[in-house]
Amino acid sequence: MSRVDAKHIWKIYEGGVEAVKDGTFHCEDGEFLAILGPSGCGKSSTLRMIAGLEEITRGELLFGGKVVNHLSPRERNIALAFESYALYAPLTIFENIAFPLQAKGLKKSEVDEKVKQIAEMLDLTDVLKRKPVHLSGGQQQRVSLARALVRDPNVFLLDEPLSHMDQRVRVVLRARIRRIHDELKGTTIYVTHDQEEAISLADRIIIMNLGLIQQIGTVDELWNHPVNKFVAGFLGEPAMNFLEGRIEKPQEVSIAGREGKATFQLSGEVEEKYVGGEVTVGIRPQKVIVSPNKKGDKLVPSLIEVIEPLGESKILTAKLDDTELKIVTSREAKVEVGQIIWLKFKPEDIHLFDKETENALIRRLEEKG
Numbered sequence: 181m182s183r184v185d186a187k188h189i190w191k192i193y194e195g196g197v198e199a200v201k202d203g204t205f206h207c208e209d210g211e212f213l214a215i216l217g218p219s220g221c222g223k224s225s226t227l228r229m230i231a232g233l234e235e236i237t238r239g240e241l242l243f244g245g246k247v248v249n250h251l252s253p254r255e256r257n258i259a260l261a262f263e264s265y266a267l268y269a270p271l272t273i274f275e276n277i278a279f280p281l282q283a284k285g286l287k288k289s290e291v292d293e294k295v296k297q298i299a300e301m302l303d304l305t306d307v308l309k310r311k312p313v314h315l316s317g318g319q320q321q322r323v324s325l326a327r328a329l330v331r332d333p334n335v336f337l338l339d340e341p342l343s344h345m346d347q348r349v350r351v352v353l354r355a356r357i358r359r360i361h362d363e364l365k366g367t368t369i370y371v372t373h374d375q376e377e378a379i380s381l382a383d384r385i386i387i388m389n390l391g392l393i394q395q396i397g398t399v400d401e402l403w404n405h406p407v408n409k410f411v412a413g414f415l416g417e418p419a420m421n422f423l424e425g426r427i428e429k430p431q432e433v434s435i436a437g438r439e440g441k442a443t444f445q446l447s448g449e450v451e452e453k454y455v456g457g458e459v460t461v462g463i464r465p466q467k468v469i470v471s472p473n474k475k476g477d478k479l480v481p482s483l484i485e486v487i488e489p490l491g492e493s494k495i496l497t498a499k500l501d502d503t504e505l506k507i508v509t510s511r512e513a514k515v516e517v518g519q520i521i522w523l524k525f526k527p528e529d530i531h532l533f534d535k536e537t538e539n540a541l542i543r544r545l546e547e548k549g
Contacts, residue, residue: 182209182210182243182244182334182335182366182367183206183207183208183209183242183243183244183245183367184206184207184230184241184242184243184335184367184369185205185206185240185241185242185245186203186204186205186206186226186229186230186239186240186241186242187204187239187240187241187242188202188203188204188238188239188240189202189203189204189226189229189236189237189238189239189240189241190202190203190236190237190238190239191222191225191226191229191234191236191237192237192238198391199222199225199391200222200225200226200229200391201222201391201392202239202392203222203226203239203393204393205386205393205396207335207367207369208367209244209367210365210366210367211367211368211383211384212358212361212368212370212381212382212383213368213369213370213382213383213384213385213386214369214370214371214372214377214378214381214382214384214385214386215227215369215370215371215372215385215386215388216372216373216375216378216385216386216387216388216414217373217387217388217389217394217414218373218389218414219373221388221389221390221391222388222390222391222392223371223373223386223388224339224340224371226371226388227337227339227369227371229241230258230335230337230369231253231256231258231260231337232248232251232252232253232255232256232258233253236249243256243334243335244334256334256335257333257334257335258333258334258335258336258337259280259328259329259331259333259335259336259337260328260337260338260339261324261325261327261328261329261336261337261338261339261341262324262339262340262341263321263339263340263341263343263344266324267312267320267323267324267327268312269311269312269313270311271311271312272308272309272310272311273299273304273307273308273309273310273311273312273315273323274295274299274308274309276312276323276327277295277298277299277304277308277323277326277327277330278291278295278330279327280327280330280331281294281295281330281331284331294330295308295330298326298329298330298360299326301326301356301359301360302322302325302326302329302353302356303322304319304322304323304326307319317344318344318345318346318349320344321341321342321343321344321345322345322353324341325338325341325353325357328341329357329360329364332364333366334367335366335367335368335369336361336366336367336368336369337368337369338357338368338369338370338371339371340371340372340373341357341370342354342372342374342377343374350377354377354380354381355380357370357381358380358381370382375414375415375416375417376417379399382399383398384396384397384398385397385398385399385402387402387410387411387414387415389410389414394407394408394410394411395407395408395411402415403415403416405540406462406531406540407539407540408533408537408538408539408540409422409460409462409533409538409539409540410538412462412531412533412540413462416464416465418465418495418506418508419465419506420462420463420464420465420531421462421463421464421465421468421503421505421506422460422461422462422503422533423435423460423461423462423463423500423503423505424436424458424460424461424503425458425459425460425461425532426441426456426457426458426459427450427454427455427456427457427459427532428443428455428456429455430449430450430451430452430454430455431445431446431448431449432444432445432446433446433459433461433530433532435461435480435500436501437480437481437482437500437501438481438501439481442478442479442480443478444478444525444527444530445527446527446530446532446542447527447528447530447542448542448543449542449543450532450541450542450543451541454534454541458535459532459533459534459535459541460532460533460534460535460538461530461531461532462530462531462532462533463525463529463530463531464529465495465505465506465507465508466508467525467526467529468505468507468508468523468524468525469523469524469525469526470496470507470509470513470515470521470522470523471521471522471523471524472514472515472519472521472522473522474522475522478524479522479523479524480500480522480523480524481500481520481521481522481523482498482499482500482505482520482521482522482523483498483499483518483519483520483521484496484497484498484515484516484517484518484519484520484521485497485498485499485504485517486517487515487516487517489511490511491511492510492511493508493509493510493511494508494509494510494511494513494515495507495508496508496509496515496521498521498523500523505523507523530542
């Protein structure tokens, strides 16, 4: 069994710096789990505790139901690939990749076969006889990745393994990483600050900030049901728009504009205590409906300031009073800078957040049972 369970784990460094606070999560046997968050959020410290490279200050870590806090990295049978390559300079690329297999005592024929196979997957066949110093940064990172993936570990731990590669190579390699994971039926925990990587690779994603786990879920759960403003704003490009709003009824919110307020129905409801109070309204740029003319009273006027053509789409930067909005439209949309446009939001696309706690407020009707 290669299931990983973290139970209330903390990492407190010298001086009282709390890098990870009360982290509780699990990674199923065979699952691909990503840990996503901004720099300094605690994701690498979490991975290093799983690897046994950092002591767990408090809490328990289990592999297959067995507590491993006291075990060394070797005893945990994990494979590691970090942002820093950590290659052996005197050895050839072949020897670097083969090293963990040779350390396990595998036969030469088996080592040769495994190295050849992983080298082909990661486009390293032509450089197997070279030394690391003769490779580019991106190639060295692929060697580090190959050395981790060539083993048969309980858990693969990957920390920003594609960070030094150009975008084209990253797209190719992340597909191969997922394929290798599926073929080996491994358990993989993958740390990244790149949401595109996390979304394309992972079965589930942990989002962290300031040492705390904010939310764990599938892409659909995180995208459509963020638990707070941080998760809502962190996931998505362009980021979610946030506007000032007022709760008129448990299932109705209003947004003030230059021509008065517009009211919008919600797909769920908020608690009665919020009625009459100010809230933060969230709407994703892809979900804003644009009209060149005012047709009805459920519309908000906005002034286009910038238009960015992006092939199949356009990104509009517009102003609603003092608030800047991002709006994604089709390339056929007939808009121009300086134009007033009218905005509309569907009930199911509106998110509401408490202005103080920043927690999500809407209880969707389908969740009420």
